[in-house]
Amino acid sequence: LTYAVFFGLILGSIFIVYNMVDLNTKGRWFGSLACVVAGILCSYSIINVTAVSGIPSTVEMFFCGMIAICATVLPGISGSMVLLILGVYHHFMHLPSQILDGVEVGSSISQLAVFAGGAVLGLVAFSRLLKYLLSTRRNESLSVLGGIMAGALPVLWPFQKHVEKWDGPPARWELMYTPEFGGFEILVILSTVAAAVGIILLQRLSPSLSNEDQASADQTDVELAE
Numbered sequence: 001l002t003y004a005v006f007f008g009l010i011l012g013s014i015f016i017v018y019n020m021v022d023l024n025t026k027g028r029w030f031g032s033l034a035c036v037v038a039g040i041l042c043s044y045s046i047i048n049v050t051a052v053s054g055i056p057s058t059v060e061m062f063f064c065g066m067i068a069i070c071a072t073v074l075p076g077i078s079g080s081m082v083l084l085i086l087g088v089y090h091h092f093m094h095l096p097s098q099i100l101d102g103v104e105v106g107s108s109i110s111q112l113a114v115f116a117g118g119a120v121l122g123l124v125a126f127s128r129l130l131k132y133l134l135s136t137r138r139n140e141s142l143s144v145l146g147g148i149m150a151g152a153l154p155v156l157w158p159f160q161k162h163v164e165k166w167d168g169p170p171a172r173w174e175l176m177y178t179p180e181f182g183g184f185e186i187l188v189i190l191s192t193v194a195a196a197v198g199i200i201l202l203q204r205l206s207p208s209l210s211n212e213d214q215a216s217a218d219q220t221d222v223e224l225a226e
Helices: 002-019 026-049 058-073 079-086 089-101 105-136 138-156 183-205 211-225
Strands: none
Touching: 002 138, 002 183, 026 138, 058 079, 058 105, 079 089, 089 105, 105 138
16 A cells, blocks of 8 residues: 555655646657656666665665665655665664664664765755756756656556565566456555545645746756855
């Protein structure tokens, strides 16, 4: 059910992001399509190359923090989803409980500190980069972002069967299966649809800026970035 909600949130967020892209000319349409493909390939490389197996090293923890924190300034992507894609979500979720239980407290605190250090550096650097990209290459940036989200969807496919492998990490594509439409499967599908529709409705119902206010806000963002 958790994966179903994530899957639905990403589906709805992709719709929201693509509504922000200006496709009023054929050239922009093809350019956006190329950026979407680039984003999907980027997600594919992350899923199949950078997934961490076992306990992450100190360097891997630092970079996981840098990458995951970027989700806080991007529409439609959550930090938990990024950690799931990188294969370290469950490891970091166990650290606070280990501290509270008094198990390997020093090691758990040091790992969280490394992760937090990467998150701080990633947030400062990426927020500046994103402001620049959105002010100079808005359509391309949003298209790449949508492609990244679309490419990450297979990891969050809610119908998965656990497979044990002793010769390395499990292959993600082997975990996917076609559901038999029983009561639980229908609940999972409804959760996915509800999450997707819910985030779209929240975006539609949220107050929007007028064109003049939006232009003023964009100019302020550029001046702050400078």
